[in-house]
Amino acid sequence: AQKITQTQPGMFVQEKEAVTLDCTYDTSDPSYGLFWYKQPSSGEMIFLIYQGSYDQQNATEGRYSLNFQKARKSANLVISASQLGDSAMYFCAMRGFSGGYNKLIFGAGTRLAVHP
Amino acid sequence: EAQVTQNPRYLITVTGKKLTVTCSQNMNHEYMSWYRQDPGLGLRQIYYSMNVEVTDKGDVPEGYKVSRKEKRNFPLILESPSPNQTSLYFCASSPMGVTDTQYFGPGTRLTVL
Numbered sequence: 261a262q263k264i265t266q267t268q269p270g271m272f273v274q275e276k277e278a279v280t281l282d283c284t285y286d287t288s289d290p291s292y293g294l295f296w297y298k299q300p301s302s303g304e305m306i307f308l309i310y311q312g313s314y315d316q317q318n319a320t321e322g323r324y325s326l327n328f329q330k331a332r333k334s335a336n337l338v339i340s341a342s343q344l345g346d347s348a349m350y351f352c353a354m355r356g357f358s359g360g361y362n363k364l365i366f367g368a369g370t371r372l373a374v375h376p
Numbered sequence: 377e378a379q380v381t382q383n384p385r386y387l388i389t390v391t392g393k394k395l396t397v398t399c400s401q402n403m404n405h406e407y408m409s410w411y412r413q414d415p416g417l418g419l420r421q422i423y424y425s426m427n428v429e430v431t432d433k434g435d436v437p438e439g440y441k442v443s444r445k446e447k448r449n450f451p452l453i454l455e456s457p458s459p460n461q462t463s464l465y466f467c468a469s470s471p472m473g474v475t476d477t478q479y480f481g482p483g484t485r486l487t488v489l
Contacts, residue, residue, distance in 0.1 A: 303464065364409070364421070
């Protein structure tokens, strides 16, 4: 069965420093996508970054990068130069075929607090 | 602007009173899905649809119905809401591929008294 694990319920980081949010996944599918979403206190789900299982290079989007280690089944999110507006809940998600259908499954999330 | 819209954004209702949460997307996506989010449980899929008239159950379908009569719309129906359906609901849409990003609506916060 497919599973996403985020082991850090909460993280603190000083403004302007980098932070890594951990995500490990489990799947037997050869083709899958890994995604990170940000949920600020206002509640919406904002797509941040994507990594495909066949991608050779780690994905980057501005201050966000995804440290993809396929053999270890990890897809950690790195936020560089943290800003106060980065304080939010962050969800790792995987999309693949599970039980015969195409679905997106989520981890429990990590709450990030950025301090001035 | 490409977007997924949901209405209403907030709803307080009473047990047993039928309600519908609408979802619409303007990106011509085949795949649409409903999720509920509860503290400590992340997001769980309720129902999904891979095209018009094609819907199927997700992980937590009990107490919900959906329909997909048009490609752009995917309403969520609670025939007889109960307090355990108090939650934050999200609609999402995407192309069909497993490597395609799902885009989420703004969410509907439902309280059932």
